[in-house]
Amino acid sequence: MREFQSTLFEGGQRLVYDDAVEMTLQSMQAYGQQHDHWGIAWSGGKDSSAVLTLIVHLLDAGRLAPPKTLSVFYADTRQELPPLAIAAQLIMRQLAERNINLEIVTAPLDKRFLVYMLGRGVPPPNNNTLRWCTRQIKVDPMTDALAARIEELDSSILMITGVRQGESAVRDQRIAMSCGKDGAECGQGWYQQVLPNAKGIRGRIATLAPILHWRVCNVWDWLKIYAPMRDYGSWATASIADAYGGDEAAEIAARTGCIGCPLASRELALETILTNPDWYYLEPLQGLKQLYRELRLPQHRLRKPGAETLKDGTLAKNPQRMGPLTFDARLMALARIIAIQEAVNTSARNLGRPEIDILNAEEEARIRELISLETWPKGWTGSEPTADTPLDTVYGDGTVQPLMM
Ligand code: SF4
Structure with a gap:
């Protein structure tokens, strides 16, 4: 060109x-x-x-x-x-x-x-x-x-x-x-x-x-x-x-999308921005990707305890699958995201640089409300054990191997 x-x-x-x-x-x-x-x-x-x-x-x-x-x-x-x-x-x-x-x-x-x-x-x-x-x-x-x-x-x-x-x-x-x-x-x-x-x-x-x-x-x-x-x-x-x-x-040639995109193996775009002194104050945003990785760990999630029977009477292919985030994990993540945003914006104000807005008051209030209403994704009740709880192993055909004590 x-x-x-x-x-x-x-x-x-x-x-x-x-x-x-x-x-x-x-x-x-x-x-x-x-x-x-x-x-x-x-x-x-x-x-x-x-x-x-x-x-x-x-x-x-x-x-x-x-x-x-x-x-x-x-x-x-x-x-x-x-x-x-x-x-x-x-x-x-x-x-x-x-x-x-x-x-x-x-x-x-x-x-x-x-x-x-x-x-x-x-x-x-x-x-x-x-x-x-x-x-x-x-x-x-x-x-x-x-x-x-x-x-x-x-x-x-x-x-x-x-x-x-x-x-x-x-x-x-x-x-x-x-x-x-x-x-x-x-x-x-x-x-x-x-x-x-x-x-x-x-x-x-x-x-x-x-x-x-x-x-x-x-x-x-x-x-x-x-x-x-x-x-x-x-x-x-x-x-x-x-x-x-x-x-x-x-x-x-960085790929861009959401900050901390959990699907990208590396956060090249953010890493690249941070090499520019004008944008270095965004450094706390690196904590988002780390947080999203942590949230996928078993201790932060529930697990189906056994084989699930589907509406047609067959067994689900993935017994004991891991599922949603516990309330504790959600509140921990919310506190960390608020702290990350506040750290960036405090620096931004000190430096006269633009502030960020990835979580506003309305979104925070709604998250807290959904948690207080004990909201779970479809198919989950919250009574399931956390995914790091030792359980008997259930296989796809419904057979069970008892937990070795
Ligand atoms: S988090 Fe999802 S929507 Fe956002 S950039 Fe990554 S893949 Fe795209």
């Missing part, structure tokens, strides 16, 4: 774009014009921020014919990395200045990451059996917001996503569902594949990934060099790079 700078003002003031942007423009011209209404699913991460600012720029510059309506849906999990959340706030202001319809999409209170985990007691998600988070805090709220928007419209909507797979994957025609390669964002593939078939909007939404072919260097060139320039919209996108490693962002 670097060649694009030398040709910036070629032909008078008419902006000239490199091949990657030209392909995006062509795909928008081909498919965008078939739809009266466009929506952009925006997470605040680099890919969706690139697609959002580029599309708005192309509209502003008159390179794309505007749709009848454009709606931007910002997916706010409340667990975003602070540099991304702050950049998103600035971009939201810029969208408001352009009178672009923006909706902040957040999961209902009881479904939010921390409330669901500590109020209802569902253990932190993992890669094997329990990845409840992406759908619940990103995809379902986006589906509901879109369904509500579609209700107001007279026709279908084209949902534009920042799914990006690089050139080889485009050749494969595959879009990964999970947090993809090359530093892709959590959730984007789900928007592309799950949204079109979601209940309530099936048949009324088309999706388009107009930067599918972009390499990570194209994204950085756009966010760090071009988008901040006046001719391309003066977008507040340069600081997004901080979350991915500043000048080294392209090489580091």
